[in-house]
Amino acid sequence: MINGQIRDKEVRVIGSDGEQLGVMSSRDAQKLADEAELDLVKISPKANPPVVKIIDYGKYKYELARKDKENKKKQKTVELKEIRLSPNIEANDLNTKMNNARKFLGKGNKVKVTLRFRGREMAHAYKSKVVLDDFAAKLEDIATIEKPAKMEGRSMSMTLTEKK
Template sequence: MINEQIRDREVRVIGEDGEQLGVMSSRDAMKLAREAELDLVKIAPTAKPPVCKIIDYGKYKYEQTRKEKEAKKKQKTTDVKEIRLSPNIDVNDLNTKANQARKFLTKGDKVKVALRFRGREMAHMGMSKQILDDFYSKLEDVAVIEKPAKLEGRSMIMFLGEKR
């Protein structure tokens, strides 16, 4: 809230250079802000009495957005990349998929390994856990299992994360 939007009877006022001006009516605080050709901005509305500061609102808003952008730059986002396998995958194909997963893991992404079953493959699920174990054994040096292999519908899913 700024200037006339502040409807509180009494507010604690902080001057433009940071010194405490004390508790006063919002009218008096507005008068002080106008004399300094600045805005009265409510910065702590939940305090008793609410805290207002005499500042240039445009500059304050600009500083806030710049701080938010800076914080956004520093945060790291992790994506979940999916690798799809089939129960009758060959050794070389498995190695290729493992190398792809290794790239994802070294970039800092998580990997979702999905072993898809189609048609009659559903009858031979006993061997499928072995395929996921082999896949993990190829990545043991860079990966750690975050969620172990679990059957969900027509696919067996396992999540891998980067080893710290």
């Protein structure tokens, strides 16, 4: 809320240079802001009495937008990368998939390792859990298991995250 939108009887006023001017009526605070050719902005509406500040509102909005932009730059989004395996995967193929998982984990992403079963492979799904356990064991120096291996339809999957 700015200027005429402030309807409170009494407000605590902070001057343009940061000094406290005390508690006064909102009309008097508006007069002070008009004399300084600045805006009266409600900073803390939940305080008792509400806190208002005499500042240039356009500059204030610009500073808030800049802070938000800086915070978004520093923010890191974590993606979920998926690696698909089959129950009868060869050692070299498994190593290649493991190297890809290392890259993903190194970049700070989570890795979902999925073991897909086709046709008659479903009959021996419980034996294939060893492939996922082996995958996790070889990556345990840089990864921890977030979600353990679990059957989901025709596939078994687990999620790995980077160690802190």
